[in-house]
Amino acid sequence: MRSSPTLLIMDNDRLALRLLSVSLRRLLPGYTVLAPVDTGAEAIAVCTSHHCPDLLLADVSMSDINGLVVCRTIRKESWKTSILMMTSFSVAEYAAEAVVSGAQGIIHKDNPKTIAAALLQIKETGICSDRFLNAHDSFLRLKSGKNKDLSPREIEIVDRWSRGKSMSDIAEELSISQTTVRTHLEHAASKLEVTNNRALISAWMHLNR
Structure with missing residues (x-):
């Protein structure tokens, strides 16, 4: 007999953790929701x-x-284990880092x-959206060291740059100067061993295929 998929939930808010566990047990009747954890x-x-577990639902903000x-x-x-990140803040703020951290989605x-629907989609297709890689491909990419250890801020800026945002747009969105944006792009280019911003975009897109 085929066993039911297993789900682990991680959240440091114990009340939210209990409520979410109850809700997902109801919304995912074919799943086994394991005893939740409140630490990373x-x-x-x-x-x-x-x-x-087959799936981990993990809060970004942990103590x-x-x-x-x-x-x-x-x-x-x-x-x-396929991983769906969740946050009470802006998803866009953490999406780029979730990709390079090996998650299959963020919500x-x-x-x-909507969380239950995203978990079902990951179980069926491997990912929550086309921006992410499935668990196996994410594992191979991290093991190969392709991300070159870009910092969270570099990831955030390069991701915006690759999606057509200008330096002034990025500076305004992140409340930093254009000089700081340029410096982060230069550092990222050095880590990815490319010499200009066009090549940086190509390298970033290749890493996140």
């Missing part, structure tokens, strides 16, 4: 064990380890129905 360390331990660091740590070790945490 616990999530890493569970998801890198022999009994890892012990940032959720994106949790995601990256798990993904460097294993491809067996706002305010609506259990």
Whole structure:
């Protein structure tokens, strides 16, 4: 008999964690929702064990380890658990870093129905949107070291630049100077071993195919 898919939820808000667990048990009747965890360390331990869940729903904001660091740590070790990040803040703010951290999607945490739909989509297709890679491909990319350890700010800026935003647009959105934007682009280009901004966009798009 085929076992039901398993889901682990990670959130440091214990009340929200209980409510979300109850909601997802109701919305995903064919799934086994495991006992939730309220620390990143616990999530890493569970998801890198022999009994890892099929899916991890992970909050970005955690008190012990940032959720994106949790995601990256798990993904460097294993491809067996697909990861959906969630946040109560702007999804756009964290999307680029979620991609390079090895997640299969990111979603706002305010609506259990949309979260359930995203989890079902990841289980069926491997990803939440075309911007992301499936768990196995994300694992291979992180193991190969292709991301060259860009900083979160560099990731944020290069991602916007690759989507056609100007330096002035990026500076305004992030409340920094255009000089700072230019400096981050130069540092990212150096890490990705390219010599100009056009090549930087090509390198970034290649990493995130």
